Amino acid sequence: MAQAIANADFLRVRGSYSCYATASPSAAWARPTRKKPKLKPLDHDSDNLIEINDLKYSRGPRVIFEGLNLTIKRGEITALMGPSGTGKTTLLRLITRQLIPQMGTIKVGGVDISTLNTGELYQMRQRFGMLFQNGALLTDISVFENVAFPLREHTKLTNRLIRHVVLTKLHAVGLRGAADMMPAELSGGMARRVALARAMVMDPEILIYDEPFVGLDPISMGVIVRLVRRMNDALGITSILVSHDVEEISTVADRSFLISDGKVAASGSPDELRVEQSDLVRQFMHGMADGPVAFHFDAPGYEEQLLGRDVD
Amino acid sequence: MNKLVRDILDTVIEFVRTFGAFQLFFVRLLRHTPGILFGRFGLVVKQVFNSGALSLVIIMVSGLFVGGVLGLQGYSNLARFNAEDAVGVFAAFGLVKELGPVITALLFAGRAGTSLASEIGLMKATDQLSAMEMMAVNPVQRVLVPRFLGGVIAMPFLAAIFSVIGLFGTHLVAVELLSVDAGAFWQQMQLTVDLEDITEGIFKSVVFGVAASLIAVWEGYNAIPTAEGVGRATTRTVVITAIAVLVFDFMITALML
Numbered sequence: 376m377a378q379a380i381a382n383a384d385f386l387r388v389r390g391s392y393s394c395y396a397t398a399s400p401s402a403a404w405a406r407p408t409r410k411k412p413k414l415k416p417l418d419h420d421s422d423n424l425i426e427i428n429d430l431k432y433s434r435g436p437r438v439i440f441e442g443l444n445l446t447i448k449r450g451e452i453t454a455l456m457g458p459s460g461t462g463k464t465t466l467l468r469l470i471t472r473q474l475i476p477q478m479g480t481i482k483v484g485g486v487d488i489s490t491l492n493t494g495e496l497y498q499m500r501q502r503f504g505m506l507f508q509n510g511a512l513l514t515d516i517s518v519f520e521n522v523a524f525p526l527r528e529h530t531k532l533t534n535r536l537i538r539h540v541v542l543t544k545l546h547a548v549g550l551r552g553a554a555d556m557m558p559a560e561l562s563g564g565m566a567r568r569v570a571l572a573r574a575m576v577m578d579p580e581i582l583i584y585d586e587p588f589v590g591l592d593p594i595s596m597g598v599i600v601r602l603v604r605r606m607n608d609a610l611g612i613t614s615i616l617v618s619h620d621v622e623e624i625s626t627v628a629d630r631s632f633l634i635s636d637g638k639v640a641a642s643g644s645p646d647e648l649r650v651e652q653s654d655l656v657r658q659f660m661h662g663m664a665d666g667p668v669a670f671h672f673d674a675p676g677y678e679e680q681l682l683g684r685d686v687d
Numbered sequence: 688m689n690k691l692v693r694d695i696l697d698t699v700i701e702f703v704r705t706f707g708a709f710q711l712f713f714v715r716l717l718r719h720t721p722g723i724l725f726g727r728f729g730l731v732v733k734q735v736f737n738s739g740a741l742s743l744v745i746i747m748v749s750g751l752f753v754g755g756v757l758g759l760q761g762y763s764n765l766a767r768f769n770a771e772d773a774v775g776v777f778a779a780f781g782l783v784k785e786l787g788p789v790i791t792a793l794l795f796a797g798r799a800g801t802s803l804a805s806e807i808g809l810m811k812a813t814d815q816l817s818a819m820e821m822m823a824v825n826p827v828q829r830v831l832v833p834r835f836l837g838g839v840i841a842m843p844f845l846a847a848i849f850s851v852i853g854l855f856g857t858h859l860v861a862v863e864l865l866s867v868d869a870g871a872f873w874q875q876m877q878l879t880v881d882l883e884d885i886t887e888g889i890f891k892s893v894v895f896g897v898a899a900s901l902i903a904v905w906e907g908y909n910a911i912p913t914a915e916g917v918g919r920a921t922t923r924t925v926v927i928t929a930i931a932v933l934v935f936d937f938m939i940t941a942l943m944l
Contacts (some may be wrong), residue, residue, distance in 0.1 A: 449880040473817060497823040511814035525822045528829075568819075577822075 421485060424449040424581065424613050425470060429480035432462075432469060439465055441637040443479070452607050452614040454645070455626035458659065458668045461634045463617040464508065466628070467583055470615070471503055472496055483581075501529060504579035508586045510566035512558040514574070518545070519554040522573045529577065529661040544572040547602065549595070571599065575606065582606070584616045588623050600627050600665055625649070633659060635668070706721050711903055716835050719828040729792035730829075734837025738799040738900075742845060745798050746791060747868065750782075750849040753790060754856025758780055761857070762865050771861075772871035776879045782890040787850035792895035794841060796928035800903040803834050804924040807907025807915035816908075817841065831908060835900045842896025843889055850888065869926060887943050898931045 425447035432440045433653050439462040446455045455463045468474045470481060472488045480487050491499060512521050520539045524530055545551045548568040588596050604627050607614045625645035633641040633656055641648060641656045649660050658666030761774035810816050816826040861867040903924050910920035
């Protein structure tokens with residue numbers, strides 16, 4: 376596995392799929408001919424790839440974000456951290472417009488994603504790769520077909536080339552041998568690694584990882600951490616990472632944002648956050664029970680409740 | 688009193704809103720139908736197999752016994768008027784025009800409809816539909832439309848098979864067991880049942896197929912993404928489909944009389 380990362384063979388097929396647009400005559404009837412909308416050109420000059428300004432998002436009466444401002448730099452690995460329930464996954468869904476904010480703007484490459492129509496949005500999403508928390512593999516097709524899925528949907532590559540690309544990506548995550556298995560036969564960690572292979576199979580410009588390290592054994596975690604770093608640097612992509620794993624984040628992220636109470640509470644490199652003096656940052660980075668973030672959900676007094684006095 | 692009025696109003700508004708959303712959902716499915724039918728028919732074939740071929744056993748066994756019951760009831764009642772030879776006609780009308788489409792639709796809702804709703808609901812709960820969205824693949828087009836079309840195509844065939852097996856069951860009971868004359872059994876049926884009767888049955892089964900498949904994919908797609916939510920969606924699929932099929936059956940029968 377380590378050797379696969381070292382020779383980085385899987386990185387070499389990047390950005391070359393469009394030249395196979397008419398490769399297979401048999402594939403011509405396999406898809407309805409659709410006129411694809413032209414995507415608004417992205418601003419490639421700016422260092423800021425994603426800009427979030429004054430974001431407000433509520434779910435029912437509960438305010439998730441209120442005046443959130445955040446900038447993600449091109450080519451960096453950005454970590455989004457924060458206590459459970461602060462809306463980190465929600466923020467990822469807002470960035471990819473799976474959710475729509477009540478107020479504020481989210482710009483990707485200078486394009487306000489709220490202005491995109493459905494066709495343009497799907498074109499934009501081809502620039503994203505996303506690793507879901509639980510993998511979200513399609514359960515009725517094999518591991519190989521899961522990774523091949525975006526290629527079959529969006530390209531007309533020959534089966535031989537698809538096989539080459541898919542096996543290369545699976546090799547990168549150490550699961551080439553599991554190509555014929557069904558998702559139900561995989562462990563949680565294996566499913567996440569397959570999902571990672573699928574997320575990077577189209578060689579996206581932006582890779583989003585939602586809790587990529589959960590459920591991985593130490594060996595797989597080390598390999599995945601190095602893979603994230605190596606892919607980001609070798610392909611020049613931008614990575615966004617949601618994780619609670621402070622140690623792993625420290626080794627891989629260029630910049631971190633700590634989100635709390637609907638806003639960015641602190642930002643900077645992991646080392647900067649580690650020496651930050653604010654109570655919230657110290658509590659989170661050092662895993663302390665006492666601090667601004669309460670471990671216990673609001674409840675009546677422990678003793679009163681046990682003795683039944685709270686119902687009187 | 689005010690609260691009662693407000694509750695009734697809220698219920699009516701919610702019903703109108705849901706019904707509107709349901710119609711828009713149907714239009715969305717229809718909008719993507721030509722692309723799937725003519726561009727990716729393989730996806731539909733797979734779903735015809737899942738909804739149709741995998742429902743064959745329950746349909747055939749049920750058809751056999753329903754036909755058998757028709758044979759017994761028909762014989763015992765018609766024998767009072769010395770008209771037991773007409774048991775074939777009695778069964779044919781019952782099966783082709785009513786029981787075939789209706790019972791097939793009810794069994795379809797129980798076997799294939801629940802399967803569709805729970806599969807789609809679970810895909811939603813496990814983020815598979817979101818993952819498709821993120822891969823720039825429209826889940827309505829890729830997942831829902833093939834399943835909807837699969838059900839619509841499978842239903843008339845299932846209803847036809849139900850009727851044929853049902854008639855076989857009637858024949859077994861009436862002719863082989865109760866000694867009704869085989870010639871009279873089949874001849875009266877041929878003379879009396881005409882193309883219009885069969886067309887009515889086919890029309891009903893197509894309408895029921897659209898209703899059952901549409902309700903199943905709607906419930907699955909709008910299921911609350913939890914185990915409880917998917918369970919509720921599955922139950923609602925059977926209940927709503929059963930009511931819809933019986934209401935449509937009455938309306939179509941009234942129109943075609």
